[in-house]
Amino acid sequence: MTLPNPDAESADGEEEIDYRFTLANERTFLAWMRTSLGLLAGGVAVHTLVQPFRMSGFRRAIALSCLVLAMVVAVGAYAHWRKVDAAMRRGGSLPDTVLVPILCAGITAVSLLACVAVLLR
Known part of the structure; x- marks a missing residue:
């Protein structure tokens, strides 16, 4: 097995980069996608399994x-x-990346909604 030459150029003239960096970028993308899937599952679970609140x-x-x-994180991860x-x-x-502050603000908003809903139950 031969490793790619990091100084080589691809057929379209772009510089070939070390595959370890592209794999690291892909792992980061997949981590964001797992977060998005978790949010998607959470949203569906809340809608399907949680009993209606008093309000x-x-x-x-x-x-x-x-x-x-979940949609914002998925699109932002790809971009x-x-x-x-x-x-x-x-x-x-x-x-x-703007994903970190968006995710932080979004999860804070969801958490606040859930806290208010539980307190007013």
Whole structure:
């Protein structure tokens, strides 16, 4: 088995990058996708399994918040994966991600909704 030459160029003229970096980028993408799938499963579970709260709409709001956040994370993960791949190929700096603050704010919002719903139950 021969390892790829990190200094080689691909057929389209882009610099071939070390496969370890592309695999690391892919692992990060897959971690974001697992997070998205967890949010999707959580949203479906809340909608399907949780009994309605005394104040109507809380169950639906929690479920929809999880589902929307899952979509945002999935799309953002793909966009970030593409940007990182492009930056590595051109030898530039790696871009920052907005997924971390979005996920943090989203999970905080879902948690607050769930806390209020449980306290008012």
